[in-house]
Amino acid sequence: MIDKLEMFLAVAKEGHFGRAAQSLGITQPTLSAGIKQLEETLGVLLIFRGSRYGGLTPEGQSALVWARRIVGDTRQLKDEMRATRHGLSGCLRIAVVPTALTWAARLAARYGEAHPNVGLTILSRSSSAILQMIEDLEVDAGISYLDNEPLGKVSAVPLYDESYTLVAPHGHPLAQGGAVAWSALNGQRLCLLTPDMQNRRIINRRLADAGVNPLATVESNSTVVLVSQVLNGDWLTILPHDVAGFLAQGKPLSLVPLENVGPGHAVGLIAPWREPHTPVLEALLTEARRMVR
Structure with a gap:
């Protein structure tokens, strides 16, 4: 049953049978047969389909909520049993907004030192993508903004408040004095994060409040590209x-x-709200609290 629910979640996420099968490492006929068996077990049609994927039926939308819960609980049970027998082990997946990657690296280093048998995967994503990945069980936790977009029901550990810095070439006129007013950026050649990034929306508001038209001649979703x-x-x-x-x-x-x-915008570690958390995730939340102390 669990494997069929995993197939259903993959199809709902990908919106395509072929891509869902590929993500699970199975053939498309195996996936289709699994979805059909799940529908027969539940006695309802979950997915509209003809020659291709047609979306979830109303029953499928309801089943999606339960499938996420059941699969999440099953994974948690496996993690707890593994921790009981072998100590903390396995892998944690964390999605992070690009501007918080240095904090993610610090947290990962502290966590890895305390729990060397747990592997960590860190992905750079936008804040909206992080929330979706947590909901879809693609990641275990995220580091994102806490006060700028609705987070839903999550566990959160505040890490820091953002303060903003202008990065300029040596010798630039704006680099010759002390702190610079936001209004001084009017007419300057700016390179900024892409508009899908929450940091960019924050910067846009700061510039607009200062009477600056927030246009960037170069945009990227990578902070490395911006500094380069x-x-x-x-x-x-x-x-x-x-x-x-x-x-x-x-x-x-x-x-x-x-x-x-x-005040700057709060950034913190977020995880699905669940009591109790898996042992490896609870240890991550605990390490984050220790780090900010």
């Missing part, structure tokens, strides 16, 4: 202080603080 762009041309970028310092270290770049315009 500044390094190789007459561009400026705006990044949270921590990641800016890490990426600019040892390079001919200046970090210029931007004047505060209210």
Whole structure:
């Protein structure tokens, strides 16, 4: 039954039978047969289909909620039994907004030192993608913004509040003094994260509040690309202080603080709300709390 629910979840996520089968490492006929057996067991049609995937039926939408819960509980049971017998082991998957990757690396290092038998996979994703991946059971936890988009029912550990820094080439006029007002960026050549990133939406609001038209001549979903762009041309970028310092270290770049315009946005570790959490996930939440203390 569990394997059939896993197949159903894969089809609902991919919206395509072929891609779902590929993600599970099985053939499409095996997947189709499994979905049909699940429908026969439940006595309802879960998926509209003719020559191709046609979406979930109303019964399928309801079943999706239960399937996520049952598969999640089953995985948790396996994790707890493995921890009881072998100690903490297995793998944790964490999706992280690009501007928080340095914090993710610190947390991973501390966690790995305390629990060396647990592997960690860290993925860079947008905040909205992180929430969807948690819901779809693709990742176990995320590091994202806590106060800018609805998170739903999650467990959260605040890590830090963002403060913003202008990254400029050495010698740039804006790098010659102290803190720079946001309004001073009007007319400057900016390279920023892509609009699907929550950090970009925050930066856009800060610029708009200062009367600056928030247009970027270069956009990327990678902070590394943004800093490289500044390094190789007459561009400026705006990044949270921590990641800016890490990426600019040892390079001919200046970090210029931007004047505060209210509190920064909170960033933290989030995980599906569940009592109890799996042992490996509870240990991650505990390590995050220790780190911020």
